[in-house]
Amino acid sequence: MIDFEAIANPGIRGLRAYDPGHDLVALRRAHEGVLVELGSNENPHGPSPAATQAVLETLSQLYRYPDPLGGDLKRALAARLGVGISQLMLGNGSHELLMQFAQVFAGPGREVVASQFGFAVYALAAQAAGAPLRVVPAFARGAAMPRGHDLDAIAGAISPQTALVYLANPNNPTGTWFGADAFAAFMARVPESVIVVVDEAYAEFADAPDHASALVLQPRYPNLLVTRTFSKAHALAGLRVGYAVAHPDCIAVLERVRESFNVNMVGLSAAQAALGDEAHLRWSLARNAEQREMLAAALRERGYFAHPSLTNFLLVEFGPETQRIEAGLIARGVVLRPMAGYGLPECLRITVGDASENRRLLAALDEVLA
Template structure:
């Protein structure tokens, strides 16, 4: 028998496929439930801007034409909104594709990658596929320890990858410390800041990090329309880097990697600032309800600046996850991260969160 696994490139045979949150339809089918809510994949419960939806419907009529492979109008919109030179922007089929392209462009089996512990699982997966050495840096009180990350950088470190706010912890680093850190990293080491959740950050911890690239040519900032803009199902993200890096990553990108509907939706979503403000304000309000719930029930919630919270139940959390599932609420166990006592819960609408609290009340009482 031919051993095809041994023929696969790099460390690919050593990774497991990415485990996505359970789809609603699957839980309905398997458990015979009619009403199921999903608070498992950090999606936006308010959906995308209604103005964007209307434009997408129009754009569907032109779907027989390939999309603009260079995303001219979206790049212009990003320039208009944030001042990023279009030559420094690369568009991706979700920011996940951009992370994949960055690793493919720069990482190989001769270099190491520095990644904080409990980072988005895709980073170590990509590093393993590239057969690179991974240096995992412990967190300090669930927050990325920038001093320890800096100390781990050596002459062979090709890249540092930081999510800010991070997933699955939801914590953000102090923005001034982050700037100091980025400024002192040697230019031979790339620093990727993954800002999938940055729209949800507290104002005092926010800065337009993509503007730092003028001073720090080794910085790459990745963003997504999947979260606060609510376009997860359309798959679109962008990264900002220096022009040379953008040009390299752009060579790897498949032609037409971002579809026309996603391009249209992203342009409209950027313009609908009222929708974005509503989403962020509602999320903050509902996040406070989780803080209160955890205080009232003596549970530890990792301080979150994102659209999800991770709660430590101080016991094996899998039975709680399973009991929630049977009550029609899908959340995310963090067993894959070896955080067996923690569940990650995406913040839903007021009604959805109320349903979660009620189900959790019943479950916690029954476990006493």
Template sequence: MINDNVVRQQILEIKPYVPGKPIEEVKRELGLDEVIKLASNENPLGPAPQAIEQMKKTAEQVNIYPDGNVHYLRQKLATKLGVKEEELIFGNGSDELLALLGQTFITEQAEVIMAGTTFSEYRFATNIMGGKIVTVPLKEYTHDLEAMAAAITPNTKLIFICNPNNPTGTIVTKDEVDNFLNQVPDDVIVIFDEAYYEYVANPAYPETVDYLADYENIIILRTFSKAYALAGLRIGYGIASQKLIDYIERVRQPFNVNLMAQKAAIASLATEDHLAKSVELNQVGKEYLYQEFDKLGLEYVPTGSNFILVDVAEDSTRVFEELMQRGVIIRDMSAFGYQTKIRVTVGLPEENEFFIEQLKEVLNN
């Protein structure tokens, strides 16, 4: 009989990632004709029209392996960011890059520091390599960089900073990061996960690319999944010193970024007007939702991203399930230890309005 001894013991420490429910699954299970999904922080505006056209053209070429070096996207992105082409690495979404970071840097019992409430894939990348997770509680829903610096030991290998943080949407500021980096030893690698970078409007937010000139131990992760609306194509990228990139490249699989993703990302970079529309739509949606939450007397965390953590003041699982029955998929935050909180992605105006209508009815039941 197969038992747990057949697998690496680190595997037993891992809880499978549970994504937001797909629209089609909810329609099928509940017999609904109309369902909106505000659970996975996707861009409701969709990809730029130019990116869609490029995808259509590329469909005829998918019998050929993609460019394993991501040459043309690498060129475009390096120019946009003002970095060298050798300071970039691409992945099948940022999730793959997180796994590659674990394979590259984490050894058994090496300590990895992260916030107590943050993106769960940092735990996966650590656990699968047998590393030791060191969690530092959030302070007012925000990374406590002073406490994270104090948690560094001679065994510390990596520090993950999700900025804006998922699921709280909060940011750490440039002044906080400046002070933090001055306390981090050169042989400890700091990873800034900036999946929601394009949505941040706060002028105090750090431009981490500027740190690369002075810090060789920094890795920045960004993605085309969120503001550029290419989540279904899975394409993310990392920015770091050439030395760190060279290390990570040694464990990257060939052809890990598909052809359609590369072409669509190139087209997306050339359509800044569509990006601006996405950011503006998100800002207007946030302000509407803030206003409605205030009217309902619900506490929420002001966000630098495209989602909002809101306290519904009752069992979040009940609210999640009843909203789903009404055709609205949001994220139940009880798995994060927030028993009365939900996370809602900012949608199109009509989606935001429908969500609020349904939320009012659920909370009045």
């Protein structure tokens, strides 16, 4: 028998694949289609009607390859963001891009720095590239931004061997964020040879006065990369469209490893249409903010700690009863995201559903607690 692990590249040996949490297809079948899915941070309010129409209009062209450059979507993004087309790179979701950054810039002897309780893909990207990973402790549980990024500590952890830093603002899975002033002070401390990636998958949801996109600092720092996705706020998770914004010279290097036709035709069309429907986006974000506050308040009333969040999910601490509570909810057709893989075994991450889904969650939770 061939030992495939032994002949794999060193960075792949012992690497554990991304864990989606649950086999949702099997759970849907078991619960006959009435599952309340609150574990994947999807947008329950759905995509723009314009995006849905764009999908339908594209279906007749499926025998064609998609635009390998994604030109129409890039032009729409450039106009919206105030950047040049040469500053944009499209990805099959932002996950693909996050992996490619490490592939291009990190490797043996070229380390990656990331925060504790950061998105799981950062560690996967480092290990797949064979790069050492330095994990910096997050803020303590009792801090003003519990379990959020400690930018001072991250800046202090950068060494001459550091090639790449991953940050998320707001962060998954904690929902926490760092302010614009703190990030500006952080970037002033980072050597220009170190690439800083800011993952802004949930940026559209962020409504705190001190939050700002890292894009505002890009003209000053050519080593700053920003990623975003159409999966969350734009509710196109099933089509997998993400993008990176960076200096044109950086994008030119990254393009060398981009897979050909990596964003499908339907995704390109739907994302462009979604980008043009600001009214739907504003409506969806407002519904999320309302339900997030309602859900956080309801959980606090039941005695649970919900982390501050600027996203479409809440990280909630359930204590020693976490596994029992999660199992009880699954038995009642409500799926949340377990957090043991993130080093948070007494927490569950709860996607903010619509009003009906959140009522079902709370009713099921009350049954389990009773």
